[in-house]
Amino acid sequence: RTHFLSLSLQAKMSRPVQARRLEGIDKNIWVDFVKLAATYAKVNLGQGFPDFPPPDFLKEAFVRSLSGQNHMLHQYTRAFGHPPLVKILAQFFGKLLGRDLDPMTDVMVTVGAYQALFCCFQAFVDEGDEVIIIEPFFDCYEPMVKMAGGTPVFVPLRPKAPKDGKLMSSADWQLDPAELTSKFSKRTKAIVLNSPNNPLGKVFSRGELELIADLCVKHDVLCISDEVYEWLVYDGKEHVRIASLPGMWDRTVIIGSAGKTFSATGWKVGWTVGPSRLLQHLHTVHQNSVYHCATVAQEVVAQGFQRELELYGKPESYFIQLPKELQQKRDWLVQSLDAVGMKPIVPEGTYFLVADISEFKSDVPDVPNSDEPYDSRFAKWMVKNKGLAAIPLSAFYSGPHKNNYNHFIRFCFAKEDATLKAANDILQKWKREKSSP
């Protein structure tokens, strides 16, 4: 069968089938590293999820909801958030922020914090807009800004040498105020703040947040505040919510996550909290992309928050017990890594820890002119040869900056003690092998 193809049809057939908005955003480290861990890891401290179960009260809430008479739990609920959930979130966060929040307009539920981020970038970022991203950053911020047609502008946290004899802390990684100021321009639409920070574990101090807030107010910039690890802060540190600073409520969208809050990353329930003038635009994106979130998961998270509201500040509160447990695990992993010569940066928050692997370079020699950053090759070698999975820090840097800090890897310590012990065994054996001739 032959037929003459018109020029316009020929032109059409020679164009790529996919939309241009996908340009440069097709790679994803998680797809690669999750596969590697699944194939090789005996101990997986890579991807950030707990290997212990969600708390009993949440599992009980699930069972209760499913065994109840209400089978409408299996049908659509309110698009912008299941009423029991938005009501309790409005109450809870209203209390924390010292504000009266309207559950219908100041809170929106999303499919994980991930989708909340997507809604923010789609709602607020246009072609020509700049978005400031602090490095190292949770890797999805960059492609999401690009997909919205915006330009990411990066500003790094810079490590200061720790005091003599002390281990480095995530607090030692700081923004240079002059450098930060220079990143704000007429085109700056928003800044993304992630505190506590993934991967470093940094908990921004009030002073640091005030610096950022002043610049936002001065330049009329929005703040997308990713606070998914808000409960995981250690050593008595305070998680300060930037939206509570003067001039910030009106220009901030706070993002939260049930996955991180309740150790149930598989449920994909997240939320946004902010003024209705901003959230109304998130509604528009949401109703044109997913429309509804799963009902039963929202119902259970609502019950979880109800319990936490009643126990707020009390020792049985999960929001007090979980960080207490995780702090112990953090300290254990810090010791473990320090003992074998990997230098941990002690995190002030989150369940991640970054360690300097320079002393292990003898196992994985540098390859000059390699396209792949050193830490990525190291992490791949380590999972294949030692069965221990971790994530290279360069994964959390923009392309041109991937080699700036390429001798660090990130561990997740939200793991059962047995898992952490198994990791320790691998590390100890590795060290012994290095020392013997």
Added chain:
Amino acid sequence: VEFTKLAADPSVVNLGQGLPDISPPSYVKEELAKAAAVDRLNQYTRGFGHLSLVKALSQVYERVCGRKIDPLTDILVTVGAYGSLFSVIQALIEEGDEVIIIEPSYDCYEPMVKMAGAKPVFIPLRHKNDGKSASSADWALDPAELANKFNSKTKAIILNNPHNPIGKVFTKEELQIIADLCIKHDTLCISDEVYEWLVYKGNKHTKIATLPGMWERTVTIGSAGKTYSVTGWKLGWSIGPQNLIKHLQVVHQNTLYMCPTPLQEALAQAFWIDYKRMDDPDCYFYSLSRELESKRDRMARLLQEAGLKPIIPDGGYFMIVDVSTLKADLSDVDEKQPYDYKFVKWMIASKKLSAIPLSAFCGPETKRQFEKYIRFCFIKKDSTLDAAEVILKNWSKETA
């Protein structure tokens, strides 16, 4: 969103929004309880779709399509079929493109196409028998009119089969006409087949992707919500060739990354149960359809007895009804709205029965053609239909 609020009054019998009030099968609910009890299933799973679910989907659809489907590269699990529509449009449609939409259409197609920067091009289904239509089969596309809508800018056509709201099940011949045009103009086909199992006696659902030359240019969308009466699980899927699905996967990894794990596991188990009995009439895919067919017939009878003119659907769980025959007095309802909007508002207020006006599914140019129709949803339990029956019987007494 607007009509859901009005119908939320508990004294109103809600036959509007497409929401089952029947229970999902018990094994579906049990599988969810089982899945949630497994610790690992409360954490992250594979981004593009939980392994046991994509495997189950590939088996079911291999059987239906008669071709090999790779669970890892040919399938993407999304947040409802809605999420699949969003992913395919964001992945493959952009500024400069035109997308053909058949009217009346599910209302999200147009805004999604616009959000992608493209231009929607509408074509209406037209009734063949000069208004004397009594079946969804009486509505069809005009082939010459359809051919005229295709040009070098046409990137895709969105097909909804079985069709919401009319309930039309496209015949193989009708699909061939669409397929020929897609091949001729190198156009993609986005085939929204969420009601694929709800096809009534005398009709057969044909997947356009199985026609020659169509697999490589079609993304077929399905829905757990419609398959298992669990709209609140918000799980859907896109199935197609790797060279198209890979782009949907890129969108997915940059929008929400992953769908909830326990729901996917439960759905996988439910699919295995029904896959094993796909030769058995008790398979839920067929038993639900039989259950709905009798509800359809009951609904149609009640409407006819009330003096209304239903269009009997060959598929889906919606029925459109010509209400102009009633010549209802709508003088005290807001003038500026289309007839069907006014009718529904009046019906909710005075009859305590809700439906959706058909012009909600139409663009400005087609609203006039469809404003004498309203849409009822009949995937409702017997007590809901009983309540509707009372209203409709009284109604016919009043008009008699």
